[in-house]
Amino acid sequence: MEYTNFPYLSAILLSCIVGFLVILFMPEERKMQIKWVSAVFSGITLILSVYLFLAYDKAQGGLQFVEKVPWVESLGITYFNAADGFNLPMLLLTGIVFFTGVLTMWELENRVKEFYAFYFLMVTAVFGLFMSMDLFFIFIWYDVSLFPMYLLIVVWGTTRKEYGAMKLTLYLLAGSALVLPAIIYLFVASGLNTFDITLLMRSGTFTPYQQKFAFILFYIGFGILAGVWPFHTWSPVGHVAAPHGVSMVHAGVLMKIGGFAILRVGIFLCPEGWQHWAQLMAVLATIGIVYGAFVGLSQKDLKYVIGYSSVSHMGIVGLGLSTVSVDGLNGAVFQMFAHGVMTALFFSAVGYIYDRTHTKVIAELGGLSRIMPVASTYFIVAAMASMGIPCLASFWGELMVFIAAFKTYPVRGALAVCALVVSALFMLRVVQGTFYGPKNEKYEHLADVSLALGIPRMILLAVLVIFGLFPSLMFDMIETASIPFMNGLP
Amino acid sequence: MKWFLFYPELYYFTGGMVFLSLSMLKQSNPRRDYFAAMFLAALGVLVCLINVNQEGFLFLKAYRVDLFSQVFKVMLSLGLFLVICICSELKAIAERHHPEFYLLLFVCTMAMMMLVSSAHILTIYVALELSSYSLYVLVALRRDERMGLEAGIKYFLVGIFVSAVMLLGVALLYSATQATYLADMIRVLPGALDSPLVVIGLLLTLCGFFFKLAVFPFHFWAPDVYQGAANQATAYIATASKVAAIAILTRMIAVTGDGSIYLAHVLVILSIISMTVGNLAAIVQKDLKRLLAYSTVAHAGYVLIGILSMSTVGYSSVIFYAMALLVMKFTAFLVVVKVADDGSNLQMTQLAGLHRRSPLLAMALMVSVFSLAGLPPTIGFTGKFLVFAAAMEKGYFTLVLIAMINVVISLYYYLLILKAAYLQEPAETQAPLHVSPPVKILAGLLVCVMVVAGIFPRYLIELASAAAAALN
Numbered sequence: 001m002e003y004t005n006f007p008y009l010s011a012i013l014l015s016c017i018v019g020f021l022v023i024l025f026m027p028e029e030r031k032m033q034i035k036w037v038s039a040v041f042s043g044i045t046l047i048l049s050v051y052l053f054l055a056y057d058k059a060q061g062g063l064q065f066v067e068k069v070p071w072v073e074s075l076g077i078t079y080f081n082a083a084d085g086f087n088l089p090m091l092l093l094t095g096i097v098f099f100t101g102v103l104t105m106w107e108l109e110n111r112v113k114e115f116y117a118f119y120f121l122m123v124t125a126v127f128g129l130f131m132s133m134d135l136f137f138i139f140i141w142y143d144v145s146l147f148p149m150y151l152l153i154v155v156w157g158t159t160r161k162e163y164g165a166m167k168l169t170l171y172l173l174a175g176s177a178l179v180l181p182a183i184i185y186l187f188v189a190s191g192l193n194t195f196d197i198t199l200l201m202r203s204g205t206f207t208p209y210q211q212k213f214a215f216i217l218f219y220i221g222f223g224i225l226a227g228v229w230p231f232h233t234w235s236p237v238g239h240v241a242a243p244h245g246v247s248m249v250h251a252g253v254l255m256k257i258g259g260f261a262i263l264r265v266g267i268f269l270c271p272e273g274w275q276h277w278a279q280l281m282a283v284l285a286t287i288g289i290v291y292g293a294f295v296g297l298s299q300k301d302l303k304y305v306i307g308y309s310s311v312s313h314m315g316i317v318g319l320g321l322s323t324v325s326v327d328g329l330n331g332a333v334f335q336m337f338a339h340g341v342m343t344a345l346f347f348s349a350v351g352y353i354y355d356r357t358h359t360k361v362i363a364e365l366g367g368l369s370r371i372m373p374v375a376s377t378y379f380i381v382a383a384m385a386s387m388g389i390p391c392l393a394s395f396w397g398e399l400m401v402f403i404a405a406f407k408t409y410p411v412r413g414a415l416a417v418c419a420l421v422v423s424a425l426f427m428l429r430v431v432q433g434t435f436y437g438p439k440n441e442k443y444e445h446l447a448d449v450s451l452a453l454g455i456p457r458m459i460l461l462a463v464l465v466i467f468g469l470f471p472s473l474m475f476d477m478i479e480t481a482s483i484p485f486m487n488g489l490p
Numbered sequence: 491m492k493w494f495l496f497y498p499e500l501y502y503f504t505g506g507m508v509f510l511s512l513s514m515l516k517q518s519n520p521r522r523d524y525f526a527a528m529f530l531a532a533l534g535v536l537v538c539l540i541n542v543n544q545e546g547f548l549f550l551k552a553y554r555v556d557l558f559s560q561v562f563k564v565m566l567s568l569g570l571f572l573v574i575c576i577c578s579e580l581k582a583i584a585e586r587h588h589p590e591f592y593l594l595l596f597v598c599t600m601a602m603m604m605l606v607s608s609a610h611i612l613t614i615y616v617a618l619e620l621s622s623y624s625l626y627v628l629v630a631l632r633r634d635e636r637m638g639l640e641a642g643i644k645y646f647l648v649g650i651f652v653s654a655v656m657l658l659g660v661a662l663l664y665s666a667t668q669a670t671y672l673a674d675m676i677r678v679l680p681g682a683l684d685s686p687l688v689v690i691g692l693l694l695t696l697c698g699f700f701f702k703l704a705v706f707p708f709h710f711w712a713p714d715v716y717q718g719a720a721n722q723a724t725a726y727i728a729t730a731s732k733v734a735a736i737a738i739l740t741r742m743i744a745v746t747g748d749g750s751i752y753l754a755h756v757l758v759i760l761s762i763i764s765m766t767v768g769n770l771a772a773i774v775q776k777d778l779k780r781l782l783a784y785s786t787v788a789h790a791g792y793v794l795i796g797i798l799s800m801s802t803v804g805y806s807s808v809i810f811y812a813m814a815l816l817v818m819k820f821t822a823f824l825v826v827v828k829v830a831d832d833g834s835n836l837q838m839t840q841l842a843g844l845h846r847r848s849p850l851l852a853m854a855l856m857v858s859v860f861s862l863a864g865l866p867p868t869i870g871f872t873g874k875f876l877v878f879a880a881a882m883e884k885g886y887f888t889l890v891l892i893a894m895i896n897v898v899i900s901l902y903y904y905l906l907i908l909k910a911a912y913l914q915e916p917a918e919t920q921a922p923l924h925v926s927p928p929v930k931i932l933a934g935l936l937v938c939v940m941v942v943a944g945i946f947p948r949y950l951i952e953l954a955s956a957a958a959a960a961l962n
Contacts, residue, residue, distance in 0.1 A: 025491060072948045074955065075879075114845075140866040147865050148958050150905055154913050162913075177894035180875075184882040184890065 005224040007067045008052055009081040009131045013093070015044040016124035023117045031112040035102075038116045042099045045127065049095030053088050053477070060478040063133070063198070070435070071134075076187075076194035080134040089251075089474060090130040090260055091334055093340040096463055097252040098123045101454035104244035104348045107355060107453075108156070115156055118148040119245065126253050130260065135183050135195040138265060140224075142179070145254060146172045149238075149246070153210030159301070159360075165243025171234035173257075178221035179265075182214045186269060189309035194353050201268045208272045215273025218266035219281065226258025227314040229288035234305030239362075244351025247303070252344035256336045259317045263329070267321065271489050274324065279320035282405075286412040292301030293423040302353075302360040303452045304432050306346045307402055311387050312423055313339045313394075319416060324410045329482040331400025334474055338393035338467065342385040347459040349379035352453065362430060367439030372448040376435045378457040383431050385464055387424040393467035396475075495546050495555045498563050499607075501537045502600035505530045506593050513589035520588050524578055527592040531571040534599075538567040543821035551671065551949035557960040559607040561809065561953065562737040565816055566606070570599045571729030572820050573722055575932055581833030582720035584633050591631055595726060598624035602734035606741070607673045611660050611695075614738065615653075618698055621734065622649050625727060629719040633833070641718020646836025648711045652701040666691055675745045683750035693756060696742060702735035705794065706764040709787040713771075714782035717835060724779055725823035727787055729816050736793055736812045740805050743797050744961045757798035758889055765791030765896040773903045778836045780827055781903060782819070785862060788900060789815060795893055796877035799884045806958035810950060814861070814873035817943075821858035821936045823849050828925060841907065848923040852911050854933040861940050863904045864897050868944040876951070878945040 019041030056064055063082040071077040078246055083091070101119070108115060126144035132138050146169065153165035183195075190200055190212050200206075206214070224231040235255070239247045267274045292312025299305045313335065320332030352375050353368065354360050369376040385392040388399075398420070405413035449457070468476055493500075506532065541559045547553065573595065583591050601621035608614040626646045632638025664670060667678045667686045701708040716724045768788030775781035784820060793815075795809035824897060828851055829844065830836040845852040861870030865946045874897070878890045925933075943950055 072951060073953060074948075141870070143866045143871070147860060151912055154909055162909065166902070170898060170902060171904060173898045174895075177891070177898050180878065180894055181882070181887060181890045184875075184879050185887060187879065188882045284822065 005065075005170040008048055008065050009083060010067055012045050012048045012095075012127050012131070013124060015041050015048070016120055016127060016369050020117055020120035020124065023028045023120060026113060027284070028113050030111065033105060034112050034116055037084060038102045038120070039099075041120070042102045042123075045123075046095040049091045052083055053092045053280075054442045056083060056085075056088055056480075058476055058480050063482060065232040075134045075136075076192070076196070078134050078194075078196055079137065080196060081131040082112050082133050083131065085478045086263060086333060087130045088477055089262070089337045091127065092128060093256065093337050094123065094126050094253050096459065097248055097340060097344045100247045100344060100348060100459050101245040101247060103456035104351055105243065108243075111296040114393055115152070115243075119249075121326065122148040122152070123249060123253075126249070126254045126257060129212050129257055133188070133197045135197060135200070135265065137195075138261065139176070139180060139183055142257065142261065143176055145257065146176070149242075149250065149254075152246045153238065153242045156246070158243070159240050159303075163243040166238045167369075168234045168238035168241075171231070175221040175224035175231075178323065180218045182217035182221065183265075186210070186214050193384060197264070197268060197331075202233030206218065206270065208276075211270035211273035212276045213273070215266050215270035215277055218270070219262055219277060222258045222261040222266065223284075223318075224258070225255060226262060226318065227288070227311050228258075228318055229291055229311065229315065230284075232288065232311045232314075235311060236304050238312070239307040240244040240301060240303040244347050244354070247347040247351075248344040248473050251306070251347065252340040256312065256316055256340055259314065259321070259332065259336050262321060263332070268485075270384075278324050281318055282302075282409050282412050283317045285322055286416050288312065288318060289416045290419040290422075293419040293426065297429070299423060299426075299436060300362055300435065302350050302362060302365075302430065303347070306343065306350065306351070309423060309427070310339070310343055312419065313386070314415070316398055316401050319405050319412070320397075323401075323404040325404050325408065326479070326482050326486045328404035328408070329486070330475055330478045331397050331402075331404055333478045333482070334471070335394065335397030335401060337474065338385070338397045338464070341460055342382050342392075342394055343462050345378060345382040345457060345464065346386070348457050349375060349382060352449055352457075353379070357443050365440060366437045367435070370439055371443055371446055374454060375449045378449075378461060380431055380435065381461055381464065383427045388420060391465070391468045393464045393471070395468060396471040409434075492548065494541075494544055495544050495548055498534070498538050498541055498567070499600050499603050501534055502596050502603065505534065505734065506596040506600065509589045509593035509596060510632065513593060518586045518588065520585050521724065523588045523592060524574075524580070527574045527577065527595075530596070531567070531574045535564070535567045535571050537859065547609075552613045552674070553604075553607050554609035555607055555752045558741070558809075558957045559737075561957040562606040562733060562812070563603045565733050566599055566602050566730050567812060569726070569733060569816055569820070573726045573729065576824055576827045576929070577722050578926070578929075579831060579833070580720070580722060581831075582632050582634070582722070585632055588829075591628070591723075594624045594628045594631075598726075599730065602730060605734050606737040608738070611663070611670045611672070615657070615660065615698075618702070618738070619653060621731070622653070622702075625731065628723045628726070629715055630844055631723070632718065632720045637718045638720070640714045644718075645711050645715045648708070652697055652708060655694055656698030659691050659697065662687055662691030663695055671823055672741070672745050679745060680747035683746060683753065689750060691754045692746070692753065696739065699735055699739040699742060700760070703732060703739060703790045703793065704783075704787050705760055705790045706767050706787065709764065709768070709790070712786060713775075713780045713783040713937065716763065716779045716786075717777055721779070721823065721827045721830060721833065721836075728782065728823060729820045732786065732790075732819070733812045733816055736808060736815075738878060740808050741961065743800060743934060744805060746800070754798050754800065757794055758886070761791045761794035761798065762889065763791075764788065764794065765893060769896050769899045772900070775903070776838055777908070778838055778841070781838070781907070782822060782826075785900065785903075786819070788896065789862075789895070792874060792877055792893060795881045795886070795889060800888070801879040801880060801884065802955070802958050802962070803883060804877075804880035805961055806951070806954040807873070807880045809957050810876050810947075811873040811956040813950060813954070814869040814943075815938055816860040816868050817936060818858045818868070821854050821933070821940065822862065824929075824933060824936065825855045825858070828923065828929065829953075831923070838907065838910050839914075841910040842916040843920060844911040846922075847920060848925055850930055850933055851923065851925065854937050855911055856908055857937045857940050859907055860906045861944070863901050866944060867941060869940050869947070870944070872944050872947040872951075
């Protein structure tokens with residue numbers, strides 16, 4: 001066993017698991033207490049993740065807060081958690097979205113206990129995946145994060161929920177069907193009898209052929225979750241069907257798992273495979289960006305619009321990863337963080353509007369900015385972030401990715417930038433149709449967001465602005481991991 | 491003779507005799523029979539546990555007691571105990587037949603214990619037949635005679651056909667190797683595995699075990715028998731009987747040493763077809779027991795993946811998988827038995843509203859279904875992982891990929907079960923299910939075992955490796 005100091009990472013996991021168990025043994029009727037318990041435990045994880053983000057020693061870099069416990073020695077499985085510049089932004093993102101998601105679902109009345117129990121289970125796995133440095137555990141967390149989704153959508157969801165839930169679950173599990181053979185393949189090929197990523201990633205462990213072979217499996221397998229075109233079709237359907245808090249975690253964090261896992265597993269273990277397939281990644285990512293923008297243009301449902309904008313934005317992450325450069329990696333990770341916060345804000349705002357109006361169809365809304373100005377502001381800010389307006393976090397991620405992409409792939413980079421204009425167009429169209437124009441009399445009487453209910457949206461908005469104004473907070477962090485990693489490449 | 495090696499079998503024989511005498515009493519008393527069975531089965535688990543470290547030979551070396559056999563005996567005794575735990579309301583069996591029901595269960599368990607210890611081809615055959623015949627009668631005992639008899643006769647006809655085929659295989663094998671002891675075969679077979687006679691003889695012999703395990707193409711009995719038998723009898727066939735089949739199949743394949751390329755190819759094909767057929771057929775089932783029957787066929791395919799690796803790692807993974815199968819299949823049947831409390835068959839639609847009628851059973855169903863589907867952090871995932879890792883070590887990448895695709899297919903119908911239990915509401919409101927405290931504790935324990943053994947599989951893996959090492 002090996003502890004540098006207090007096991008903060010395990011403490012995050014533990015507070016999720018304890019929260020899950022406490023909720024499980026609380027009586028069903030005490031809805032308010034269950035919500036408070038959820039808020040407290042998710043608050044603890046948020047505080048811990050913020051603390052970790054600030055306490056990380058950037059000058060020293062490398063893996064910190066290491067926790068290592070042998071799990072199954074005969075198979076070389078270790079419970080190995082660590083934090084570095086890549087996963088700290090993701091942990092912070094998860095903490096933020098988790099806490100705000102719990103608050104967003106505050107008005108839930110139907111089967112509250114089960115909802116929060118499954119919700120905690122899902123987020124536990126997400127935290128676990130981001131902090132784990134052991135291939136076996138990464139796969140376990142990956143699968144565990146998926147299956148609560150089915151029940152969360154099918155029981156509490158809305159539009160076409162049974163179809164959406166089944167499609168989402170089968171797609172994502174199909175991804176894991178590619179990932180597991182690839183993991184076992186590498187495990188057997190290495191001959192080291194270990195799942196420890198830091199040991200496996202030493203150069204020379206795998207032959208170029210093995211790297212190419214495994215990387216494409218990882219890329220497609222995890223890429224399904226990251227919404228890589230053409231495996232993205234589950235994502236808009238699933239997001240539309242899911243309840244808002246779940247959409248927040250799902251689009252905000254779970255899709256990032258895909259991108260992050262491509263980085264942590266695919267790129268870390270198979271750098272030569274990464275370079276080999278980079279061209280293909282860039283093509284798929286560009287298609288995703290352009291396609292997401294154009295399909296988003298013709299959507300009539302608010303959540304579908306966000307769903308397709310997610311496809312487009314995750315394409316930017318993919319494009320960043322495909323550039324094989326420090327800037328590209330920085331931009332991709334930053335974009336994952338920014339997009340997570342932004343999408344969470346989107347779904348949180350839509351959630352409020354939908355709970356009041358019971359519709360997400362743009363044509364039926366209209367003039368909402370005069371009925372609920374505050375709720376509208378949240379959505380509009382998210383829309384501006386989605387367009388990449390400076391001073392908001394996502395601007396920097398997109399900027400970095402495009403700079404890197406122009407250097408490596410001028411044509412594809414230019415195409416992607418053009419698609420941004422289209423995506424700005426469709427966002428403006430949505431904002432115009434929903435919040436301006438003639439008022440729909442039906443919704444005249446609806447109240448605006450109260451201060452208490454506004455808390456989660458304010459947090460998200462504040463995060464967008466803070467990292468928009470001070471991007472170096474994030475870039476300095478990511479660079480502690482990306483520069484050594486790129487320098488270490490052969 | 492070292493009789494203490496034979497204690498578990500003797501114990502179950504005595505247990506059977508107790509019920510034989512009970513069945514001759516004039517007035518029937520289901521409570522008495524139930525508690526007697528419960529007590530004897532619990533004691534039986536203890537007897538097997540005490541004997542777990544025994545080693546030695548009996549009956550002119552035709553009977554081998556080693557860690558492998560003893561671990562399986564513990565599993566079998568546990569299977570019997572669990573099945574008897576859910577027999578408290580045995581409504582599908584006429585009351586006067588209850589002692590016979592328990593008698594057959596005990597005798598069948600004894601026969602399977604002999605099966606896992608047999609080291610001589612004739613002992614294997616006799617033990618196999620004894621267990622099969624008990625099961626034929628067990629299936630036919632159902633109160634609804636049309637259903638039970640039909641299933642029993644189907645089972646019987648397929649069974650005797652397969653055992654005839656198996657005898658032919660044994661004869662061919664004997665003519666090629668002049669060996670009847672497995673120990674002799676181990677010496678002769680690896681060198682002779684390229685001769686067609688040996689391969690055909692071996693495959694025909696294996697048919698008998700494929701039938702027990704419900705591997706394609708010997709799976710046709712499974713859905714009908716599962717549906718036709720009383721729920722508790724089905725639970726026994728799905729758990730204990732499968733465990734025994736896995737044990738003897740593993741022992742037989744282990745005899746061939748590194749194995750022949752032909753044998754491996756045949757097993758690969760059978761495995762792929764079993765998985766695919768089982769999973770595809772399960773999708774359209776409306777009756778939960780039929781669905782579980784097809785999922786058993788699919789699981790037989792996964793088991794074969796571990797066996798066809800023909801390495802110690804593979805055998806140990808199979809042993810682990812057998813443990814997993816015992817727990818997760820039984821949990822699913824626990825829910826079936828408790829939800830269909832009048833002893834009838836359970837349709838998928840009858841699961842509607844289960845989360846309200848009994849949250850605990852709904853959760854047990856959820857965990858067992860996820861375990862059957864092979865999702866972490868359950869014991870089912872660990873089992874699949876070990877099996878796949880063993881196959882990958884032998885370079886079966888495509889096979890593992892196909893198996894994983896099958897896992898995704900199977901997820902579809904497992905999710906339908908969950909949807910029925912968690913989402914759908916019954917047409918008319920039904921009263922909450924009455925679940926007695928012991929059953930609640932049992933269900934809670936099973937859930938804990940599935941999850942805890944999935945998260946901390948270390949000791950079970952070590953036990954399985956040690957048992958597999960005893961094979962050679």
